Amino acid sequence: MMTNHRRVLLVDDETRIRNILRMYLEFEGFIVEEAPNGTQAIQRYGEKHANYDLIVLDWLLPDMNGIEVCKCMKQIQPDIPILLLTGRSEEKDRIEGFEAGADDYVIKPFSPREIVLRIQNMITRVYSPNPYVSEDLLNNAFKIGEIVLYPSSRRVMVKQNEVHLTPKEYDLLYFLITHQEKVYSREVLHTEIWKSSHREIYDRRTVDTHIKRLRDKLFSYYPEGNGWIRTLWGHGYMFKQI
Numbered sequence: 001m002m003t004n005h006r007r008v009l010l011v012d013d014e015t016r017i018r019n020i021l022r023m024y025l026e027f028e029g030f031i032v033e034e035a036p037n038g039t040q041a042i043q044r045y046g047e048k049h050a051n052y053d054l055i056v057l058d059w060l061l062p063d064m065n066g067i068e069v070c071k072c073m074k075q076i077q078p079d080i081p082i083l084l085l086t087g088r089s090e091e092k093d094r095i096e097g098f099e100a101g102a103d104d105y106v107i108k109p110f111s112p113r114e115i116v117l118r119i120q121n122m123i124t125r126v127y128s129p130n131p132y133v134s135e136d137l138l139n140n141a142f143k144i145g146e147i148v149l150y151p152s153s154r155r156v157m158v159k160q161n162e163v164h165l166t167p168k169e170y171d172l173l174y175f176l177i178t179h180q181e182k183v184y185s186r187e188v189l190h191t192e193i194w195k196s197s198h199r200e201i202y203d204r205r206t207v208d209t210h211i212k213r214l215r216d217k218l219f220s221y222y223p224e225g226n227g228w229i230r231t232l233w234g235h236g237y238m239f240k241q242i
Contacts, residue, residue, distance in 0.1 A: 005029060005030070006030055006053040006127075007030070007032075007033065007054075008030050008032050008052070008056060008119065009033050009035065009041065009052045009054075009055050010022065010032055010033070010034050010035070010056045011034075011036075011037075011038070011041040011056065011058060011069065012036070012061075012085065013060075015036075018034050020112050021056065024112040024115070024116050028116055033052075036062075037061050037063045037064075038064035038068065041055075041057070042069060042072050045072075045073055045076060049076050052080065053081075053123060054081045054119060054122060055081070056119070057069060057070060057084055059087075067096060070082055070084065070097070070101050071100050071101060073101075074100070078165065078166060079164070079165065079170070081103045081104075081126050082104075083103065083104045083105075083106065083115070083118060084097045085106050085108060085110070085115075086106075087107065087108045088107070094205075095205055099213070103122060103168050104122060104194075121195055125167065125171060144180075145225070146159050146224075147218075149177065151174070156170065156173065158218060158221040161221045163218065164217070165214065166213075168210050169213060171193045172207075172210055172211065173239075175189070175193060176238065177239050180240065181239070181240055183235050183237070184236045184238065185235065185236035186204045186208070186236060186237075187204075188236070189207050190207055207237075215228075225242060227242055228240065228241070
């Protein structure tokens, strides 16, 4: 699958890894820029963040923690997709990565081909139109209570305040809102949002963590909306207009 010149910032201190990933990504049509440490990555991203479509970020950098870099980048542009590379495989580490704003997580050692496929899937999810809504809805804002969604720009407003969501948080909210009052299990949500197979082993905490972050952000602008995303114990989650 060739990619239409999407630009990736590759942040890793190992030249060998950068060279391998660059070769695979450029073969698929990506434009790749590199940074060997966190300081250069943040500086480059701060200067021209609008030029980048996705970040590949190593957790262990020589000058600072990749989690810190991830948080800084999300402050600059909350909806930038970030793929985190790490040798840490414990659940608490994955949760820390997701809580920092990472959208996907790959454990070293990895296959370069897997990285490319994950990046292509992330690009498709973030920048392609949502398949669950009509063309008319994609081009217009729609309002559910105090929430206003702008599908064409993937923006969310609550009480006239813009809520900065990560791509996965937006996808979760969008899916639940466009399927109001229907209950979806963690496994189904993981399949729909992360495009995983029903047979693939998934970490239920991934969905829970993103739901919690989404609820917290909505609550900060409209405390009365704390019941929008409801938990049905033993069944899953649903969106219900208040």
